[in-house]
Amino acid sequence: MNGKATPTRTRLERGRSALGPALELVHTGRAPTRAVLTSELGVTRATAGAVAAELEALGLITVDSRPGAGAGSQGRPSHRLSVDETGPVALAAQVHADGHRVALVGLGGRIVATAAGRGVVEADPEQVLGEAVAAGEALLRESGRRCVGAGLAVPSAVAEPEGTALSPLHLAWPPGAPVRRVFTERVRAIGVEGPVFTGNDVNLAALAEHRHGAGRGAGNLLCVATGHRGVGGALVLNGRLHTGSSGLALEVGHLMVNPEGRPCYCGGRGCLDVEADPLAFLTAAGREPGPETNLLQQASELLRAEPGEPGVRTATERLIDCLGAGLAGLVNILNPDRIILGGLHRELLAADPDRLRAAVADRSLWGRSSVPVLACTLDHNSLVGAGEVAWQPVLDDPLAALGA
Template sequence: MNGKAIPTRTRLERGRSALGPALELVHTGRAPTRAVLTSELGVTRATAGAVAAELEALGLIRVDSRPGAGAGSQGRPSHRLAVDEAGPVALAAQVHADGFRVALVGLGGRIVATAAGRSVVEADPAQVLGACVAAGEALLREEGRRCVGAGLAVPSAVAEPEGTAFNPVHIAWPSGAPVQQIFTERVRAIGIGGPVFTGNDVNLAALAEHRHGAGRGADNLLCVATGHRGVGGALVLGGRLHTGSSGLALEVGHLAVNPEGRPCYCGGRGCLDVETDPLAFLTEAGREPGPETSLLQQAASLVRTGRAESAVRSATHRLIDRLGLGLAGLVNILSPDRIILGGLHRELLEADPDRLRAVVADRSLWGRSSAVPVLGCTLDHNSLVGAGEVAWQPVLDDPLGALAALTG
C-alpha cells in the first residue's frame, strides 16, 4: 500500500457482496445506524458507507445526512439508516373465507396502502384472484409506486414447488387448485414482471412476525392462529420458516383437543380447527353468526365486550382450555422458545392470559420448570406483510440483480 485513499468505486466493488445482508439488516431494524451496520457486516467504515450509499442510490434506504447519537452512546455520532418510505413496494394479497384483502407492502414490513373486498369465494379461484389483482392494480396506480413482485396468502396448505392449494377446506376451491399459476397469470397481465409467490396464510404471518413483530429474536418460534375459519400453525426453526419436505408441515388445526367434540373436516373429532375457531366460539356462547361482518370480527368483539355475560365467560374459558391443551402438546413435541397467537387466539390470550399460560404450563412436560413465553401477534394484517416479505426476498438476497431484472 502506498498510503493513498482507496477509491470509492473500489470500496464499493469490495462491499457489493454485502448489499443484500446490509439491506436485510436495515429492513429488519437491526442496523439503525451506519456504525451498527459496520459492526454487523464486519467491514470497514468506508466500505459500510459505500454500501449504504449504493442502497440509497437504488431507492431502497435513506441515509440521514445529519448524524445523531443514541442515548448512552459514546464517540462520534453515526449516520442514521432507515428504509426509504417513498421506495418500491410489493403487491400482497390474502384470500379468506369472507373475501380478500390486498396491500402494497414496502421495506420494513410497512403497509403503504390496503383495500378489502367482501364476497363469496367461488369454486373457481380465478374469480377471487382476478378481483385481488384488479384491486392491487388500482392501489399501484393511486400510489404511483414501482412494484418488485407479488405474494399471495391463502387459507390452505400449499404444496411446493407447484403452488397448489392442497386442502382448502374453508373455501370452495377444489383440492389441488393451481392458485400459484392463476395468480401469476393475473399479475403478469397487469405488467408486474417481478417474482410471484404463494403461501399458507399462517406461515406467512409467522414469517412477518418473526422479522418485524412479536417473534423478533426467537430462534424457534411457534405461531398458532385462527382467522375467519379454522386454525393454522407455523414454525420458524433457527430463524428460517419450516414448511417440511413439500410445504405441508405443521397442520396443527387437526390436533385433537376434545375427544367428544365436533366432527372435523379431516374425518376426526374435536380438532383445534373446529373447537377453537370463531364459529366454535360463537356457538359456545349461544350466538347466531350474523351477515353484517366476518365471523372473526363478530367473535373478537364478543370476547372483548361480552365478559359480563356468564355464557360468554364460560365460552371463553372453554376455548382457552382447549387451546392451552393443544399448545401444551405442541410444546412437548417442538420445544419452541416462544409461542405467538394470532386472530381470535390473541383475543383469548388477552381476555385471560393467566389461565391460558397456566394450562400450557400444567400440561407440558417442561412447563413447570421453564415456561415458554406466550405472546399475542403485534402486526396488523400480518399474513399480508408476510406475502410482501416473500415478494421482497429476491431483492433482499441480491438488490442489484433483482432490480436490474425488473428494468431489463
C-alpha cells in the same frame, strides 16, 4: 500480475456481498445507524459506508447526511439509516372467507396503500384472483411505484412445488386449486415482471411478525392463529419459514385436543380446528352464529363486550383449555422459544392470560414451561407476509434482483 486482489477490489467485492445482509438489517430495524451496520456486518467503517451508499443509490434506503447520536448513546455520532419510504413496493394479496384485500408493501413491512375487495368469495378462484390483481393494478398505477414482485396469502395448505391450494375448505374452492399459476398469470398480465409467490396465510403472518412484530428476536417462533373458521400454525426457524418437504408442515389445526369433541373435516374428532375457532366459541357460549363470513368478528366482539356473562365465561375457559392443550403438545415437540397468537386466540390470551399460560405450562414434559406466550401485533400481518416473500429476492441479492 501476481493474481492477488488489490485492497480496493477486495473492499468492493466484500461490500457487494454484504448488500443483501445490510439491506435485511435495515429492513428489520436491526441496523438503525451506520455504526450498528458496521458492527453487525463485521466490516470496516469505509466498507459499511460504501454498502449504505450503494443501497441508497438503488432507492432502497436513505442515509442521513448529518450524523447524530441516538438517545442515551455514547461515543461518536453516526449516520442514521432507514428504508426509503418513496422506494419500490411489492404487490400483496390475501383471500379469506369474507373477501380479499390487496396492498402495496414497502421495505420495513410498511403498508403503503391498501384496498378491500367484495364481501363474498366466489367459488371460482380465477375470478377472485383476477379481481384482486385488478385492484392491485389500480393501486400501482395510482402510486407510480416500481413493483419488485407479488405475493398471495390463502387460507389453505399450499403444496410445493406445484403451488396448489390443497384444502381451501372455507372458500368453496375445489381441492387442489392451482392458485400460484392463476395468480402468476394475472400478475404478468398487468406488467409485473418480478417473482411471484403463494403461501398459507398463517405461515406468511408468522414471517411478518418475526421480522416486524411480536416475534422479533425469536430463534424458534411458533405462531398459532384463527381465521373466520379453523386454526392454523407456523414455525419460523432462524429467520426462515419451516414448511416441510412439500409445503405442508405445521397443520396444527388437526391436533386432537378433545377425544369426545366435534367431528373434524379431516375425518378425526376433537381437533383444534373445530374446538378452538370462532364457531366453537359462539356455540359454547350459546349464541346463534351469524353469517359465516364474519364469525371471527362476532366471536371477538362478544368476548370483549361480555367477558363476565356466564355463557361467555364458560366458552372462554373451554377454548383456553383446548388451546392450551394444543400449544403444550407443540411445545413438547418443537421446543420454541416464543409463541405468538393471532385472531381469536389473541383475544383469549387477553381475556385470561394466567389461565392460558398455566394450561401450557402444566402439560409441558419439562416441568413448568417458561415459553413466553404473546399476542401478534401487526395489522394485516398475512398481507405484510405476502409482501415479505415478494421482497425476499431483493433482500438476498439487491443488485441481481433490481437488474442493476
